[in-house]
Amino acid sequence: xxxxxxxxxxxxxxxxxxxxxxxxxxxxxxxxxxxxxxxxxxxxxxxxxxxxxxxxxxxxxxxxxxxxxxxxxxxxxxxxxxxxxxxxxxxxxxxxxxxxxxxxxxxxxxxxxxxxxxxxxxxxxxxxxxxxxxxxxxxxxxxxxxxxxxxxxxxxxxxxxxxxxxxxxxxxxxxxxxxxxxxxxxxxxxxxxxxxxxxxxxxxxxxxxxxxxxxxxxxxxxxxxxxxxxxxxxxxxxxxxxxxxxxxxxxxxxxxxxxxxxxxxxxxxxxxxxxxxxxxxxxxxxxxxxxxxxxxxxxxxxxxxxxxxxxxxxxxxxxxxxxxxxxxxxxxxxxxxxxxxxxxxxxxxxxxxxxxxxxxxxxxxxxxxxxxxxxxxxxxxxxxxxxxxxxxxxxxxxxxxxxxxxxxxxxxxxxxxxxxxxxxxxxx
Amino acid sequence: xxxxxxxxxxxxxxxxxxxxxxxxxxxxxxxxxxxxxxxxxxxxxxxxxxxxxxxxxxxxxxxxxxxxxxxxxxxxxxxxxxxxxxxxxxxxxxxxxxxxxxxxxxxxx
Numbered sequence: 001x002x003x004x005x006x007x008x009x010x011x012x013x014x015x016x017x018x019x020x021x022x023x024x025x026x027x028x029x030x031x032x033x034x035x036x037x038x039x040x041x042x043x044x045x046x047x048x049x050x051x052x053x054x055x056x057x058x059x060x061x062x063x064x065x066x067x068x069x070x071x072x073x074x075x076x077x078x079x080x081x082x083x084x085x086x087x088x089x090x091x092x093x094x095x096x097x098x099x100x101x102x103x104x105x106x107x108x109x110x111x112x113x114x115x116x117x118x119x120x121x122x123x124x125x126x127x128x129x130x131x132x133x134x135x136x137x138x139x140x141x142x143x144x145x146x147x148x149x150x151x152x153x154x155x156x157x158x159x160x161x162x163x164x165x166x167x168x169x170x171x172x173x174x175x176x177x178x179x180x181x182x183x184x185x186x187x188x189x190x191x192x193x194x195x196x197x198x199x200x201x202x203x204x205x206x207x208x209x210x211x212x213x214x215x216x217x218x219x220x221x222x223x224x225x226x227x228x229x230x231x232x233x234x235x236x237x238x239x240x241x242x243x244x245x246x247x248x249x250x251x252x253x254x255x256x257x258x259x260x261x262x263x264x265x266x267x268x269x270x271x272x273x274x275x276x277x278x279x280x281x282x283x284x285x286x287x288x289x290x291x292x293x294x295x296x297x298x299x300x301x302x303x304x305x306x307x308x309x310x311x312x313x314x315x316x317x318x319x320x321x322x323x324x325x326x327x328x329x330x331x332x333x334x335x336x337x338x339x340x341x342x343x344x345x346x347x348x349x350x351x352x353x354x355x356x357x358x359x360x361x362x363x364x365x366x367x368x369x370x371x372x373x374x375x376x377x378x379x380x381x382x383x384x385x386x387x388x389x390x391x392x393x394x395x396x397x398x399x400x401x402x403x404x405x406x407x408x409x410x411x412x413x414x415x416x417x418x419x420x421x422x423x424x425x426x427x428x
Numbered sequence: 429x430x431x432x433x434x435x436x437x438x439x440x441x442x443x444x445x446x447x448x449x450x451x452x453x454x455x456x457x458x459x460x461x462x463x464x465x466x467x468x469x470x471x472x473x474x475x476x477x478x479x480x481x482x483x484x485x486x487x488x489x490x491x492x493x494x495x496x497x498x499x500x501x502x503x504x505x506x507x508x509x510x511x512x513x514x515x516x517x518x519x520x521x522x523x524x525x526x527x528x529x530x531x532x533x534x535x536x537x
Contacts, residue, residue, distance in 0.1 A: 012493055078488040212486055215456065217523060277524045278456065279536035344490055347454060352494040363454050 013074045013083075015349040017090040019420055021070025022342055024098055025334075026416040028062025033402065033409040040398040043390050047318050048183050054109035059326040060193060061101045061124065065159075067334050068201055069093060069131060071341055072152060075205055076138050078212075080149040085137040089130045096127030104170075113173035121163070121170040128163045132156045147224045151204020154232065158196025165189045188242055194325055195235045195258060199295075202333055203227060203265050206288070210269050213285055213340055214276040223264055230261035248306060255302055262295045282364065287336030287376055294329035320390045327383055327405065335379060335412065339367055342419050350424050366422050367415040375411035378404050432526065433461075434468040440507075441469045444478070447502035454491050458534050460499065464526025467517065477511045478503050483522045492516070 032055055039051040073090050077083050084090065100123025107117035135156040139149045166189055169182040178185065207224050211217070234257035241250045269292050273281075281289075301321040343363035351360045386401030435441035451460045460466055460482070468481035480503060484492050496514050503512045527535065 012490055074490075078490060081488070208488065212488065213455070215485060277527070277535060277537070344455070348491070348494055352497060362452075362457055 012348060013077065013090075014087055015345050017084070017087050017094075018070045018074045018345055020094050020098070021066050021073070022338065022416060023420055024094070025063050025067035025070065026413045028058050028066060028101070029331075030406070030409040030413050032058045032063055033406040037399070037402040037406050040389070040395065040402050043316060043319055043393060043398060047322070048186065050109055050111040052319075053111075054105050056322065056326065057108055058101070058105045061097070062105070064198060064326065064330050064334065066097065066101070067338065068198070068205075069097070071337065072201065072205065073134075074341060074345060075209070076135070076152070079146075079152050079205065079208060080139045080142060081144075081146065082138055082142040084134065085141060086134050089134040089137075092130040093127045093134070096123045096130065098127075100124035100127060113170070117170050117173070121167040125160075125163050125167050128160050132160050147221050147228060148204050148208050151200055151207075151224075151228060154228070155197050155201035155204060158192055158200060158235070162189060162193040162197055165192060188239060190322075191235065191238055195231060195238075198325075198330055199258070199262075200228075200231055202330070203231070203261075206292070206333065207265065207268060209337065209340070210285075210288060210292075211272040211276075213288075214272055214281065215278045216272040216276040218268075218272040218275050220268060220271070223268055227261045227264050227268075230257050230264070234258035234261065251306055255299065255306070259296075259299050262299065266292055266295070283369065283372055283376060284336045284339045288333055288340070289336075290380075291329045291332030291336060294324070294332050297328050298324040316390055316393070320387065323386065323390060327386070331379070331383075335376065338412075338416060339364075339372060339419075342416060343367060346419050346422050350422060361425075366419045368418060371411050371415050375408050375415065378411065379408035382406075382408055432464060432528075433466050435470060437471045440471045444469055444480075444503060444506050447506045448499065451495065451498045451502050453485065453495060456485070456535070458531050460495065462528040462531035462534065463522075464528065464531070465495070465522065466499075475511070476507075476509060477513060478507055480512070480514045481517055482514060483517055485522050487518050487521075 035051070035055045035058065039055065042049065042052045042055070045052065072079075073084055073093075100120045102120075103116055104120030104124060107113070107120055135152055139145055139153050142149075145153070165185065168177055169185055169189060172178045172182045172185075207227075211219065234254045237257065238251065238254040241254065269289060273289065298321050301317060301324050305317040305321055343366040346366055347360075347363040382401050382404030384401075385397060385404060389398035389401050433441060433445075445461060448461050448466065449459050452458065453460060453463055453465070456463065463485070465484065466480065466482045468479070470479045471477075472479070480499060482496070482499060484495065489495070496516060500512050500514045503510075503514070524537075527537075
């Protein structure tokens with residue numbers, strides 16, 4: 001007789017909730033790299049142009065946000081020591097954002113600022129509201145919230161702030177709702193998303209997952225609280241500086257605050273790595289650790305931007321800054337963590353009731369490791385070459401960088417599809 | 429005690445271990461016995477009940493359900509007519525000192 005599963009177990013999220021996000025994100029990644037390949041000339045234009053806006057939004061929403069939404073639905077039980085409150089809200093999050101993103105991106109691409117852009121933004125806002133409600137109801141259903149839960153709660157608030165401001169900016173194109181034109185609020189909108197949503201969430205999730213996957217017992221909640229407050233301080237001070245129109249030099253305070261936070265997080269990861277139980281670190285964890293180092297690149301670009309901006313010596317530094325964020329640390333951590341989380345989700349779906357009946361493959365055997373390595377090397381090569389292209393503005397270099405990034409995206413899609421559509425062997 | 433597992437019946441414990449050596453932590457790729465995840469295996473002949481006390485490498489292990497499910501299934505296969513109770517505990521928490529020499533060798537330690 002088999003008794004029910006033991007108490008004290010983390011209830012895992014239904015795979016049906018999570019997999020659509022991963023699939024959607026992988027398609028977005030290939031679309032974004034294809035657009036980058038077709039429009040490498042954006043490096044010579046002002047950053048507020050239709051193609052740059054379209055590529056940025058498919059990367060930020062379709063790629064980064066969708067995969068993080070999927071992963072965070074899966075990882076909420078791990079982060080908040082509870083369970084995902086509502087599968088329905090999770091499905092609604094996917095449906096609304098999945099419909100809204102292509103509408104918004106196409107509207108940016110054609111720069112039609114009318115109803116389609118507005119509908120796209122409204123759909124995305126509804127999807128994000130569903131997500132925020134789910135995060136709050138899941139987190140506050142347990143009596144106590146740990147530091148990781150506060151990272152995800154706060155990040156979800158910043159995500160809503162980002163998309164809501166985005167909605168206002170979209171309507172501001174047609175109805176002049178705000179005191180200034182939409183371009184004036186672009187850096188606020190961007191940094192709410194980059195720092196408040198992506199950075200806070202990636203660090204909140206990474207600080208739990210990286211030690212967990214390294215099988216390291218290292219933990220330091222005090223340092224993580226410091227990181228949490230420094231990031232929020234950096235963001236809020238940035239918003240205040242923009243609001244009061246202070247001198248550019250005041251931004252150094254915000255930059256320093258976030259730089260210190262990233263350094264402390266880097267030290268946290270290094271210590272977790274040093275006391276890891278598993279000595280052999282797999283490629284996916286190496287990619288994730290590389291992404292932690294890559295967090296410093298945008299900061300370096302930002303400091304240089306602040307030095308150059310007053311005289312406008314090198315306007316492309318803004319593009320370099322954005323590229324280092326979206327194609328740099330964000331893409332790197334997604335590439336690494338996808339193949340740490342996705343195989344487990346699918347393995348649990350396919351094998352958790354069959355593991356004792358026959359020999360089952362390990363989760364890492366659900367994807368092709370050789371393809372993963374080629375993807376990683378092509379990504380790193382494409383990333384470096386494209387950066388050289390942005391700095392040198394040589395067309396051939398930009399095209400080569402974009403082609404290599406596109407190849408890495410194709411390899412990524414191949415491997416994610418291989419995992420998502422995995423079928424058990426017939427002997428099982 | 430067998431392989432650091434507290435038991436009241438060494439013979440039955442050894443019988444259970446044959447199956448439990450095939451229960452793996454899917455992430456690490458090491459079986460739960462060499463990982464030291466099983467703390468106690470007790471057998472009640474009167475009620476035909478197996479009580480297994482075990483842990484996970486972390487309380488937040490997303491594979492917890494699969495590992496405990498496999499453990500239950502393995503014990504059911506070894507003792508078909510018996511009631512299987514798998515209880516999860518995090519006291520004491522698992523740490524690397526619980527890994528067997530074979531496990532350490534597997535992990536490259």
